[in-house]
Amino acid sequence: MQSVISVSNLSKIYASGFEALKDVSLDIRRGEIFALLGPNGAGKTTLISIICGLVNASGGTIVADGYNIVTQYRQARARIGLVPQELTTDAFETVWDTVSFSRGLFGKRADPAYIEKTLKALSLWSKKDNKLITLSGGMKRRVLIAKALSHEPQILFLDEPTAGVDVELRKDMWELVRSLRANGVTVILTTHYIEEAEEMADRIGVISQGRIILVEEKKELMRKLGKKQLILQLHQPLRDVPAQLNGYGLMLSDDAKELTYTYDTQHNQTDITAMLADLHNAGIRFRDLRTRQSSLEDIFVTLVRETR
Numbered sequence: 001m002q003s004v005i006s007v008s009n010l011s012k013i014y015a016s017g018f019e020a021l022k023d024v025s026l027d028i029r030r031g032e033i034f035a036l037l038g039p040n041g042a043g044k045t046t047l048i049s050i051i052c053g054l055v056n057a058s059g060g061t062i063v064a065d066g067y068n069i070v071t072q073y074r075q076a077r078a079r080i081g082l083v084p085q086e087l088t089t090d091a092f093e094t095v096w097d098t099v100s101f102s103r104g105l106f107g108k109r110a111d112p113a114y115i116e117k118t119l120k121a122l123s124l125w126s127k128k129d130n131k132l133i134t135l136s137g138g139m140k141r142r143v144l145i146a147k148a149l150s151h152e153p154q155i156l157f158l159d160e161p162t163a164g165v166d167v168e169l170r171k172d173m174w175e176l177v178r179s180l181r182a183n184g185v186t187v188i189l190t191t192h193y194i195e196e197a198e199e200m201a202d203r204i205g206v207i208s209q210g211r212i213i214l215v216e217e218k219k220e221l222m223r224k225l226g227k228k229q230l231i232l233q234l235h236q237p238l239r240d241v242p243a244q245l246n247g248y249g250l251m252l253s254d255d256a257k258e259l260t261y262t263y264d265t266q267h268n269q270t271d272i273t274a275m276l277a278d279l280h281n282a283g284i285r286f287r288d289l290r291t292r293q294s295s296l297e298d299i300f301v302t303l304v305r306e307t308r
């Protein structure tokens with residue numbers, strides 16, 4: 001698939017001497033939802049800020065929709081919308097004026113019908129004449145999105161879009177992001193909510209200490225690194241796991257009533273059959289069983305820990 005953003009060998013050293021990005025290369029595909037995950041201070045905001053032209057890189061190149069973000073800044077920037085973490089605009093402006101003004105900043109002709117459509121899609125239409133200062137936190141966040149969409153960008157960056165918003169607004173935002181993608185917009189989001197990435201993303205990039213440590217299709221990531229557990233509820237509590245079952249790495253719960261078998265999702269699953277047969281031969285009976293699949297969160301924690 002064609003890439004819409006191409007980041008090559010990007011580095012950033014802040015004036016303090018701190019190296020926030022180290023040789024980052026990354027391609028974002030046109031029309032995808034890409035989630036950038038990383039612990040605090042990993043470099044997510046720095047990376048987004050450089051792509052959006054708010055912070056200068058120390059080295060490397062970035063091409064957005066065919067335009068170099070330094071030498072063709074205006075063309076590149078016109079294709080990008082950025083939803084920052086916080087609202088910095090004048091609190092006494094109305095919603096309508098703020099969003100319309102934002103469009104004007106990109107040199108786009110006024111288009112009241114488009115602004116109306118955007119405000120309606122974000123459930124802001126009834127608030128269009130309200131001053132920003134009178135809006136709730138969730139509504140201010142919707143205004144940030146409306147502003148970022150005001151100039152009809154093809155690429156949208158969302159920096160922590162749902163931090164601190166309620167469940168309902170979070171679901172609305174997910175819905176909105178999906179509808180943007182359906183209209184061909186590429187969406188790149190940073191998030192601390194791993195369930196958000198799990199729910200939304202087509203691909204996931206993990207950044208840690210200024211380096212991209214992994215980029216993978218979400219499904220593939222979960223299949224490759226995911227582990228499955230088979231948990232058996234025993235008929236009788238078990239004192240020890242019998243020696244003939246040692247090879248399976250079975251874990252006995254503290255109350256001795258459950259045995260857990262962990263296996264690779266890619267692994268040949270005939271091991272399960274053998275394990276169950278050996279269990280039977282050892283005279284161990286179980287009354288019930290369930291399986292558990294590791295979440296993206298388990299995978300993420302392991303990955304980041306390994307690079308520390």
Ligand SMILES: Nc1ncnc2c1ncn2[C@@H]1O[C@H](COP(=O)(O)OP(=O)(O)OP(=O)(O)O)[C@@H](O)[C@H]1O
Nearest residue numbers: 014016018020038039040041042043044045046047
């Ligand atoms: N202006 C600056 N001067 C010096 N260091 C900075 C500056 N801005 C950011 N940093 C440092 O660069 C690193 C990356 O910061 P960045 O904000 O990109 O991380 P992040 O992944 O977005 O973190 P968070 O999840 O906390 O938002 C941090 O260690 C931060 O302290």
